[in-house]
Amino acid sequence: MSSHSVLQSEVDRLRLQLQTLQVEQGVQNISIGNYLLERLAQLGVTSMFGVPGDFNLGFLDLVEDHSKIEWVGNCNELNAAYAADGYARVKEHSIGVVTTTFGVGELSATNGIAGAFSEMVPVLHIVGTPSTVQQKAKPILHHTLGDGRYEAYRLAAAQFSIFQANLADKNTAAALIDHALTECIKLARPVYVTLPMDMVTQEISSERLKIPLSRSHPLNDHDTEKFVIDLIAERVKEAEGDVVVIVDACVIRHDVRKEVLDLLKETGFPVYATPMGKTAINEDHERYGGIYIGTVTHPDIKKKVEQAKLIISIGGLQSDFNTGNFSYKIPTLRHIELHSTHTKVQYATFAGVEMKQLLPKLGEALKSLHPLVRKFEVPLFVKALPKEDTPVISQLWFWPRLSYFFKPKDVIVTETGTSNFGILEVPLPPGSVLVSQILWGSIGWSVGSCLGAALAARDVGLNRVILFVGDGSLQLTVQEISPMIRLGLKPIIFVLNNSGYTIEKFIHGKKRKYNNIANWKWTELLNVFSEDDKPHKSYTVRTKDELSSLLDDKAFASGDKIQLVEVVMEPLDAPRALKVQTELSAKSDPYKERR
Amino acid sequence: MSSHSVLQSEVDRLRLQLQTLQVEQGVQNISIGNYLLERLAQLGVTSMFGVPGDFNLGFLDLVEDHSKIEWVGNCNELNAAYAADGYARVKEHSIGVVTTTFGVGELSATNGIAGAFSEMVPVLHIVGTPSTVQQKAKPILHHTLGDGRYEAYRLAAAQFSIFQANLADKNTAAALIDHALTECIKLARPVYVTLPMDMVTQEISSERLKIPLSRSHPLNDHDTEKFVIDLIAERVKEAEGDVVVIVDACVIRHDVRKEVLDLLKETGFPVYATPMGKTAINEDHERYGGIYIGTVTHPDIKKKVEQAKLIISIGGLQSDFNTGNFSYKIPTLRHIELHSTHTKVQYATFAGVEMKQLLPKLGEALKSLHPLVRKFEVPLFVKALPKEDTPVISQLWFWPRLSYFFKPKDVIVTETGTSNFGILEVPLPPGSVLVSQILWGSIGWSVGSCLGAALAARDVGLNRVILFVGDGSLQLTVQEISPMIRLGLKPIIFVLNNSGYTIEKFIHGKKRKYNNIANWKWTELLNVFSEDDKPHKSYTVRTKDELSSLLDDKAFASGDKIQLVEVVMEPLDAPRALKVQTELSAKSDPYKERR
Structure with a gap:
């Protein structure tokens, strides 16, 4: 991402903050339900997943009438959450959206939402709830626990989402929607929004919709970032070009495929992928060597990765099945890790230096090493059909x-x-x-x-x-x-x-x-x-x-x-x-x- | 329940408490997994629902090898929870059991468990979890949220269960199992038990198994109970026998069908049921008049109920669909409510006077009114096929x-x-x-x-x-x-x-x-x-x-x-x-x- 677009995002974000603080005196010309849908359309959402339920039907009217968003009636809510997850994974820069009803619907989706949290997939969970009046009086409605604990579902959802908003006040609804969506796209994690039945058609100003939502992280601190780049450049030089890159899940999730590709082009670094990073880089890339999973790795690949003098992990996520049961043989002294929230160089952690801004600068700083790096060959990862004598499909x-x-x-x-x-x-x-x-x-x-x-x-x-x-x-x-x-x-x-x-x-x-x-x-x-x-x-x-x-x-x-x-x-x-x-x-x- | 059996239950409960406090020095001769299964067998459990997952497979070995409990492999966990719920509803005095795996499995069951909570159905949710060592080290295992929050699932489950136990210590495992099951059967609500993989085969003493679990509530306070009985008797006399009984959900859930039947026999009260109380009393009972749902009630039945001088609700659960959208026309002055935790006479609440012990004494106190009560006729609730000219199945x-x-x-x-x-x-x-x-x-x-x-x-x-x-x-x-x-x-x-x-x-x-x-x-x-x-x-x-x-x-x-x-x-x-x-x-x- 260019620094210009980062700045533009920053400007947009500040303008939205300003709007939140100003008393809204403009024309009340869009319903809260439609405000939410317009924001989703701006994010490129074309399909909404979910199951109808009596507390969300009024909102579904708006969805069905919306020109850009199609209602996908799923067979059940868990499947709907899974579908929203799959949609968000494939449609990068957009999000997955699942709409359910109070209690019975939303709780059926729990596992799907938790999975999106775990795997860092941006999913918005919209729940149609009883009216604001009912939320205060807490009658024993159907779909309640029978004991007046209307907050129970939100408390459960808080374990599996990074932000929860109840759109119970028209003065704050737009700002809450914007904040929820911004968190969702920025951090690539689920957010949870409850929409009381009586708020769906309440009208608010549409002014804020003119300002796009910003997905960029705050700017890296200039001095720290410069220090990190110099440090990495020094380590790379010491390695005399014997450096490999490992791309992992967060390259995809935190949207740095392009930046990584640019880095590889400028430096010529060989690149490997983890299971969760597979296809982050095209597997026919001329410097791509295959999948690294610690002890589970094919021996030839394993040697190439583990014997490099320096290993740069980008967007790493070291879970058991992604690392061959935690069997990486990469000593910390030879390891650099770039993440969406911080950078690690050997034993040192640099908080707040995030990879999307860092990568282009790193490419610039390292490009002179290209000829040195290219000396190191990468055995290509090619297909080959083994011969077997039995008819059985093994x-x-x-x-x-x-x-x-x-x-x-x-x-x-x-x-x-x-x-x-x-x-x-x-x-x-x-x-x-x-x-x-x-x-x-x-x-x-x-x-x-x-x-x-x-x-x-x-x-x-x-x-x-x-x-x-x-x-x-x-x-x-x-x-x-x-x-x-x-x-x-x-x-x-x-x-x-x-x-x-x-x-x-x-x-x-x-x-x-x-x-x-x-x-x-x-x-x-x-x-x-x-x-x-x-x-x-x-x-x-x-x-x-x-x-x-x-x-x-x-x-x-x-x-x-x-x-x-x-x-x-x-x-x-x-x-x-x-x-x-x-x-x-x-x-x-x-x-x-x-x- | 006779006072003798109440006392016997009390003795059993005290003996268990004593065992919990004593240092266990007996022979360690049963695994924790089998201890749990033996307790379930004692409660009459013959089927266990659920889906295998790698954190529960060791426990499933014990289930498969158990002579009295059959493993029902369900197609998914939500369905398994629903099945456990259905099992518990039909097999009174037993419980439903669903076993799932850490995270992915248990969260899929959330809606089913929450439903059992809401509707008061005794369901035990057993979750196979990572080992106690892993629970301390919190590695990024599959089925985790990737951020070390191993407690997240339990925190969510706490919203939908009355007790949560992690069997991570062999010294307390048996007492925790007993307490969880006692709460489950006594309060008719789900409990949540996590069983770390390394604890399944740890051996403990089986001594406690000799003492059965008690399902009875603490004894009603004698003086309060007597006061309540006298008060109700007085109100019934004032009503000159014009009294109707409404049976509701908790008659079934809190196991007082027999007590209610005895009361009806002794007093001759006409009886009606709510939707959730339907079949609590046989619908061919000679004094049974049909279903009461406030405004939704058939006019003849509505009049009979609402015009009675005194209405005794037993095990009432006044949810929207169970009351015709809260449209009961029963003034508090003519209303007595018997519950599993308290009794209400008109405006007065008597905490701790529960219906299972109260009902037999009430029958005894009111039986002299039988001839008076019988004067009031009940139009029987009979089947009748309407005539329709169209072939369409309406x-x-x-x-x-x-x-x-x-x-x-x-x-x-x-x-x-x-x-x-x-x-x-x-x-x-x-x-x-x-x-x-x-x-x-x-x-x-x-x-x-x-x-x-x-x-x-x-x-x-x-x-x-x-x-x-x-x-x-x-x-x-x-x-x-x-x-x-x-x-x-x-x-x-x-x-x-x-x-x-x-x-x-x-x-x-x-x-x-x-x-x-x-x-x-x-x-x-x-x-x-x-x-x-x-x-x-x-x-x-x-x-x-x-x-x-x-x-x-x-x-x-x-x-x-x-x-x-x-x-x-x-x-x-x-x-x-x-x-x-x-x-x-x-x-x-x-x-x-x-x-």
């Missing part, structure tokens, strides 16, 4: 085979479980977007997320949307395929049918009944959900040849209708990365003797 | 027609929406159990609840389980039909297909698109979920004749397999009670002008 073969099927700008959604690990083994085409939930890891998330991702992909001109989900996970959220069909979306859904919760089996209880599930007739699903015989097609593949023929079929690959492929796999097969990961976890499994 | 005809289909000891589960209101219009056979969620009113609840109810019904020897659910509601939780099939349960599921959220349409937005839903191929559902071709059958009925023929079919009525009946109804038809209710609510609808 995990080892499946993912590389799929890598030949993917096209540029595909959106690939992978479920927690074998899919999240399998996809790490293969490179994805340029411009493709990987959507996965590695930190939160809530099974079933990918189905709702796929719906949101597909709507966002349509908005921003991405290619096909391809979902990989296990049979166990799909059972949690299966109904969300219905809105996909209703809305004419055309994802290709691969259902990995391995008869149960395979990832759990690898963690514990391989032969336990509780890890098995009912075997549904998967290829009948689309038919059940399809309305007015909208086009759809389903397939079952049991062998490598069957799968290959299908993938090579042009009609199938074109993705011109919603399609579901049941891929029959062995219950106790798993991707390499998952096996290594669970072996690492097993070392600390307190039930080990019972496995 | 709400007005449907419910009375179904009343001829119901049999003694049937369990009837009704969904929030048209079903909850429709069922009020007809009497149910003796020994039948109505399961509905009128206060919390979470759509989709009935499907999970039906699963739990069916398992409980099997345990306690009830008859068929019959579910009424709208097409809109069923879409939220549809997958929970799958475990019903897997477990060989045989509910009859009536899907009222009225093309959307009809109750919402009556509240607001009759012609709004957001109240419409996709029209699924309902009769294909069972087939998709059925494994190994377990027997099942589905039907669509579009006319009165079609439905009547089906209901009269002996094979269908025998309920020997799971069956689904799609009942096609008009989108804008609703039961009388729902229409009146929504007209009442509409008077305070802030969006009125937009309807």
Whole structure:
């Protein structure tokens, strides 16, 4: 981001603050509900997820009548929250929005919102509530706890959102909406807004809408930032160009893809990604070497990363599954970390020096090292199909085979479980977007997320949307395929049918009944959900040849209708990365003797 | 409950307290996980609901190996919580148990647990969590918020449970389990227990298991109770026998059905029920007059209740939908209320005088009035099929027609929406159990609840389980039909297909698109979920004749397999009670002008 645009943002923010303090004397010409919708439209929101409920119906009138925002009726609120999450992940610079009703609706969404918090996804949760009069009198309305604790839901929501606002006062409603949305886009975390029924159509001034919301962080302190840049430049020089960059989750979440790409161009640094950073940089980038996950890393890549004299982590998020169970072998003395809130150089932390402003200056300061850096080669991360003699579709073969099927700008959604690990083994085409939930890891998330991702992909001109989900996970959220069909979306859904919760089996209880599930007739699903015989097609593949023929079929690959492929796999097969990961976890499994 | 058994309970409770204070020096011969399971078995728990997750797998080993408790793998956690709720409602004196995993699992269950809190249903929520070591070190594990706030989920759960216990210390684990379960059964509200992975197999003494848990309330203060009895007797005498009793939700929830029945026998009081009290007293009881819902009440019944000189409410819960939008016409001067925590006589509140102990003494004190009371007749609440000339299946005809289909000891589960209101219009056979969620009113609840109810019904020897659910509601939780099939349960599921959220349409937005839903191929559902071709059958009925023929079919009525009946109804038809209710609510609808 240029310093000019940072300054412009700062000016806008100050003007809004000023407006908040001034008594509003302008014309009261927009309803609070529509003010909120206009702000969302300004942020590029085109779809709103959720479920109707009697406390939000008046607001939904406004949504349905809005020219730019489409109401997506989800089948349930958890799925709606997942969809908002998926939408926000794919539609960068926008946010996901989910609207629910008081109590019953909002609480069903809790896990989805908490996941967005954990994974840093900007989601706005709007809850229609009883009127301001009822909020004061606290009658035993339906959807209440029966004991007058109207604040209970907000107290729960406060655990999983960075800001909560109750729009109960028309004098502060606009400022609260603006603040909530600014926090949401700036910090990439959920915010929670309650809209009492009687406030929806109350009119306020629309003056503030003329000033756009600012997403930029406060300016880095000039002197500290300069000190940090000099320090990093010194470390890089000492490393004699033997430097690697690791891109991680927050490169995507805190919107520094472009800045990172510029840095790589100027410096020539080799770059690797973590599981959560996969596709932050195109995987065909000439200096890209693959995925680093500590001990779970392929040996060649591991050596390249860990033996570099200096490692610069950008947007790092060191969770267990993102680091091979905390098995990074990167000594602090050789490590620099750039974050959205601070910078770390070796043992020193520099608070308030954030990466979005730092990165361009760093590129400038380091570009003279380019020739030195380029001497260090990067083994490219390329696809390769292993040879196997059996017809069985193994995990080892499946993912590389799929890598030949993917096209540029595909959106690939992978479920927690074998899919999240399998996809790490293969490179994805340029411009493709990987959507996965590695930190939160809530099974079933990918189905709702796929719906949101597909709507966002349509908005921003991405290619096909391809979902990989296990049979166990799909059972949690299966109904969300219905809105996909209703809305004419055309994802290709691969259902990995391995008869149960395979990832759990690898963690514990391989032969336990509780890890098995009912075997549904998967290829009948689309038919059940399809309305007015909208086009759809389903397939079952049991062998490598069957799968290959299908993938090579042009009609199938074109993705011109919603399609579901049941891929029959062995219950106790798993991707390499998952096996290594669970072996690492097993070392600390307190039930080990019972496995 | 006899005073002897109250005393015995008191003795047991004191012995447990004593054990808690004594240093445990006995043999360490049972694991904490199994201690918990033994306590559940003592409470008659035979089914445990939930979803496996890596933090609970070790505990699930113990569940799977337990001889008396069966693991019910649900499709998702919200459905599991609903199932636990349904189980507890039907299996009186036992509790519902749902086991989930840290974060992702437990938060998905939030709405189900909050519903059990609101409606006073005893549910234990067991959450498998990271080990005690990890709880101290707080690493960024999967399923965490990424910021070390391991306590966040407990803080949210505290809003919706009456007690929270973390079993992190083997010295206190047994006492905490006992306390949690005692609170759960005594107060009929959810409790929340977290079980760290490393504590599951830690051994403790089993000594405490010899002492049963006590469910009784502390003894009423003798003098206050006597004063209250005398006062009530005086009021009854003044009323010259013109007294009616209204039974409500807490008669069922706080386990005083038998006491109420004895009171009615001794006194001869006419008795009416609220929506939430329906089936608390058999509806063929000779002194039973039907349902009282304030202004929503049928005029004849309304007069009988409101013109009585004295009205005794037992276990009252005055929520909006349970009182015809707070339209009781019962002056405080003519009103006596018996509750589980206190008694109210006119304007006076008597704290600590609870109904379970009070009722038998009240019956004794009032029985001499029997002949006087019997002079007042009660118009019986009988079934009658209205004549309609059209073939269309109307709400007005449907419910009375179904009343001829119901049999003694049937369990009837009704969904929030048209079903909850429709069922009020007809009497149910003796020994039948109505399961509905009128206060919390979470759509989709009935499907999970039906699963739990069916398992409980099997345990306690009830008859068929019959579910009424709208097409809109069923879409939220549809997958929970799958475990019903897997477990060989045989509910009859009536899907009222009225093309959307009809109750919402009556509240607001009759012609709004957001109240419409996709029209699924309902009769294909069972087939998709059925494994190994377990027997099942589905039907669509579009006319009165079609439905009547089906209901009269002996094979269908025998309920020997799971069956689904799609009942096609008009989108804008609703039961009388729902229409009146929504007209009442509409008077305070802030969006009125937009309807």
